[in-house]
Amino acid sequence: MLKKLFGLDKKEEKTMPEADGKDVVYAPLTGEIKPLSEVPDPTFSEKMMGDGIAIEPSQGTVVAPVDGEIMQIFPTNHAVGIRTVNGVEILIHIGLETVNMNGEGFTGKVKEGDKVNIGDPLVEFDMDLVKEKAASTITPIIVTNGDVVSDLQKEESGQATAKETTVMTIKTQG
Helix, strand or coil: CHHHHCCCCHHHHHHCCCCCCEEEEECCCCEEEEEHHHCCCHHHHCCCCCEEEEEEECCCEEECCCCEEEEEECCCCCEEEEEECCCCEEEEECCECHHHHCCCCEEECCCCCCEECCCCEEEEECHHHHHHHCCECCEEEEECCHHHEEEEEECCCCEECCCCCEEEEEEECC
């Protein structure tokens, strides 16, 4: 009824899905999928920030892995947080020790509060510059509020294509 009142058509309904307790997370980057245990930083490899996967990127574009809202984009554009329609919070941290680059080589495409759909550009970055100035290009994709998660299925190997390859399936509690 509300959709009829506000004139939302079928196409718009598809782009803003209803919360159903399950989120499919697509690859935010193209590259090689790795388990968090292979990330050479204990903050990620020991899951101090949460569970997830990592991707060793082959291209310098990060896209939205889910439909949701931008919760945070760091001033340096090296990391972005997204909340799904089911309330799952996902952090994409581009490379390791990239905060020390002070935003050099990173271009943010979104701001806090933006609504995004799978495949929308979030950040572009200069791969060569990150390889030169940071510890690694490996990019952790972390569920930071695991307390709302009842089941987390992860792909931890293989090749990922941005916005096409499923890397995680998350069921929320309740």
